[in-house]
Amino acid sequence: MTIDGISARTAAAPLAGRRRRSPWTFRVCIAILGVAVAAAVFAPLVAPYEPDATDFSAIWLPPGPGHWLGTDQLGRDILSRVIHGARPSLLGAIALLAFATVLGVLIGVVAAWRRGWVDTVLARITDVMFAFPGLLFVVLVIAVFDRGPATAVIGMGLAFAPLIAKFTRAIALEELARPYVDAYRLQGVGGVQLIARYLLPNLMPTLVGYLVVLFGEGLMSLASLNFLGFGAQPPSSEWGLMVQEGRAGVIQGVLGPALIPGLTIAVVVVATNVVGVRLSDKLAVRT
Amino acid sequence: MSEAVRVSDLTKTYPARRGGARVVAVKDVSFELAKGESLGLVGESGSGKTTLTRLLVGLARPDAGTIVIDGRTREGRERGRAARLRRAKEVQMVFQDPYGSLDRRMSVEAALRDVLRRHLPDPAKDTVRARISELMDHVGLSEKHLGSRPHELSGGQRQRVAIAKALAVDPAVLVLDEAVSALDVSVQAQILALLNRIRAETGVSLVFVTHDLAVVNEVTGQILVMYKGEAVERGVTAEVLRRPRHPYTDMLLSSAPGPNWQPERVAELRAAFAGTP
Known part of the structure; x- marks a missing residue:
């Protein structure tokens, strides 16, 4: 083998590595998320039936021409319910993430900025919050307040905040060690302005990728909360709740009402994960 | 009053690591620097150069000793925006690492405008624009680099931008911490020539930190040799280097x-x- 051949092979290796993470999966996942968001936005326009229109002459129908994905125990069209369910499901996850992000980023940045005892105290608090499994924590919050979508979102947000806080603290520490931060300080930029105007925008690219991955996890956690009946209440067609209501059919051998919303959750979660991982690669910091 | 910097008996000790002794980074260092003059700070790694510069610009606080810059004693505890801006006008610094010393989100123009909006007495659009082109001219960058972001610039160009940003504040003293060490020799020479010209034109005093004696000879009139945190020799650069x-x-x-x-x-x-x- 010639030297040229070897160098050609080694040169091709990293290219092959990039190929393996080929963009078609990424594009498919973006398309899935696009469809989910479109379904949430245009639900009344695209859904063939009203989500809670019952029809007792068509109970537990299998998928067919009239009802593409069949009907549930009250004769409601499952496709329409899944489409309408995108709204509470996605909005819930977004609200959860927004709440957790505000809280987590605040804690993380303050810990990284102040260091010393502030950092230690905040780290202990987040550790204590880590010690509770997320669901248990939410049940606690719901026991104190009342069940309902808002409580579920706030409770889950509190459970997610420590994750974001830890991540933010780590990347903020790294960023604060860069000399440009000292340069801003020497220019007479105050602490609050330095964080809000210069530090946070520089953390954003790294943070966004992480948050997209967390979005999938948040969606899943909220769905399981709703499945347990702590969040959305009937007649909402939130996906987790739909799985719960569909359980009655499983015993009778009708899988559709439970399986279809469950699959929808799984597909959307996987899609956000793929997109999130790719995004954090793409947005990786250029210096 | 012709003194830009007067440092007396500056001492900084870092607390002991577990099991180790206290580290005396800077011990009883004194020196003066006249306005428009330049001082070379020389020593090996670990000799206390960097600590001394951080004390000088106010990124670290001395345990003992005083720093007087531009006729005003630097206090450790000064709060408020006015005090911060005044301190900024006294001393600015250019860092060693040309890759980390610029905000990667900002184009050259945005970065300069950001500084000027904070420090120009009259931050009108026209004056800012005029000052930007003046600064670009000072550091020898052409107008076409205004739109560039840091990752599009070479090491030498970034260091020029860093110098321009420091000069935008219009400081009395400019501290350069190993500012040319990461650059290759021909670029070093350009930056050094540039610094000499800037000093002549603007009258800013330079404190030049380096481990490279050839570089010291090029830009500084005075020299301070540091060894294990102490200033062991002080004098006119050419003489010290000769004898x-x-x-x-x-x-x-x-x-x-x-x-x-x-x-x-x-x-x-x-x-x-x-x-x-």
């Missing part, structure tokens, strides 16, 4: 590669120095 009085300076000089350079001799001297602290 070093302290053995450490002598050793530094013989360490530099030159016509009669003998690596074995350097190693010997170094070993001797390590034996007799």
Whole structure:
């Protein structure tokens, strides 16, 4: 083998590595998320039936021409319910993430900025919050307040905040060690302005990728909360709740009402994960 | 009043790591620097150069000693925007790492405008624009680089931008911490020539930190040699380099590669120095 051949092979290796993470999966996942968001936005326009229109002459129908994905125990069209369910499901996850992000980023940045005892105290608090499994924590919050979508979102947000806080603290520490931060300080930029105007925008690219991955996890956690009946209440067609209501059919051998919303959750979660991982690669910091 | 900087008996000690002794980074260092003059701060790694510069610009607080810049004593505790901006006008710094010293989100123009909006007495659009082109001219960058972001610039260009940003504040003293060490020799020479010109044109005083003696000779009139946190020799650069009085300076000089350079001799001297602290 010639030297040229070897160098050609080694040169091709990293290219092959990039190929393996080929963009078609990424594009498919973006398309899935696009469809989910479109379904949430245009639900009344695209859904063939009203989500809670019952029809007792068509109970537990299998998928067919009239009802593409069949009907549930009250004769409601499952496709329409899944489409309408995108709204509470996605909005819930977004609200959860927004709440957790505000809280987590605040804690993380303050810990990284102040260091010393502030950092230690905040780290202990987040550790204590880590010690509770997320669901248990939410049940606690719901026991104190009342069940309902808002409580579920706030409770889950509190459970997610420590994750974001830890991540933010780590990347903020790294960023604060860069000399440009000292340069801003020497220019007479105050602490609050330095964080809000210069530090946070520089953390954003790294943070966004992480948050997209967390979005999938948040969606899943909220769905399981709703499945347990702590969040959305009937007649909402939130996906987790739909799985719960569909359980009655499983015993009778009708899988559709439970399986279809469950699959929808799984597909959307996987899609956000793929997109999130790719995004954090793409947005990786250029210096 | 012709003094830009007067430092007296500056001391900084870092607390002991577990099981180790306290680290005396800077011990009883004093020096003065006249307005428009330049001082070279020389020493090996670990000699306390960087700590001294951080004390000087206010990124670290001294345990003892005073720093007077531009006729005003620098206090550790000063709060409020006005105090911060005044301190900024006293001293600015250019950092060693040309890759980390610029905000990667900002184009050259945005970065300069950001500084000027904070520090120009009259931050009108036209004055800012005029000052930006003046600064770009000062540091020898063409207008076409205004739109570039840091990752599109070379190391030398970034360091020019960093210098322009520091000058935008219009400081009395400019501290350069190993500012050319990461650049290759021909770019170094350009930046050094640039610094000499800037000093002549704007009257800013320079404190130039380096381990490279050739560089010191190029830009500084005065020299301060640091060894283990102490200032061991001080004087006019050319004289000190020609006739070093302290053995450490002598050793530094013989360490530099030159016509009669003998690596074995350097190693010997170094070993001797390590034996007799």
